[in-house]
Amino acid sequence: MSKRADVALDGSVVEAGLNPLSISGIRRRLGTMAGEHQLFLFHEVESTNSTLSRLARSGAAEGAVVLAERQTAGRGRLGQPWFSPAGVNLYLSVLFRGPLALEDAPVFSLIAGLALTDAVRAAGASPAIKWPNDVLVSGRKIAGALIECAARGAEVDHLIVGVGVNLNVDLDVLARALGPAAASATSLRAATGREVHRDTFAADYLNALDEWARRYREEGPEPILTTWRERDILTGRQVEVCGGGQPFVGRVAGVDSHGRLIVQDAVGDRRLVTVEEIRPCD
Ligand code: BTN
16 A cells, blocks of 8 residues: 555546556556555656656655656756657656765666666566666667766765666657657667557566665665666766767776766776767767
């Protein structure tokens, strides 16, 4: 049983698609941590991360989940918009609270990537991760995560893990919305040839997120890093690092225990990358 009542704030979700999200459909597929999640389902929000941030500031408990059928101002990493059409995809944010040191917050990027790849595998595709948490199938992006953090000194007050997943969006709709960038994007339906059941995907993702977060709490970063390295496609590759000051080219040496990318530059210095954009050169 959930500790607090779930909230579906707008009955019109049912009109949003043939396969609308439903709180009961997600809840009955949740595992042992089901009781830790209060679910809020909206027809439309600007951004599930922003909505959850407001709920967090007014005292929402750890585990609160905001889902929406559509976002009007979905946000991606590096200030990019996130295309969020109604009724076809997944836009979902989860609230975590401390204790957590601020410098360890990027590990949640890796945790989100692991949980997303678990759910994508369960749906029948073979995903890989491009640091920090882009999920690719056959080299094209289907999902990403935006981690946002409120700090109190050197500690995390709360942290929001928001994911966007292209589940059933038509590729021609994606092409019209994204323009040339659509060439490097796809949907899970296109990858598997099957319509994706969104409640099932959402529950698979939440179950996997709960499990990786539990392991991190109980065992520290090692199990996260070990599995993440198996799914990572950047280590060993030549990349261009941009967007965080002077761009530079280097070879990816891996991730450190805080989730930062380690890139060896042209003179052999190991640089730690936190939020920049990474473009493979080879
Ligand atoms: C990325 O740039 O790859 C991250 C995309 C994250 C998008 C999701 S959709 C749900 C949540 N709400 C947002 O505004 N952004 C995240």
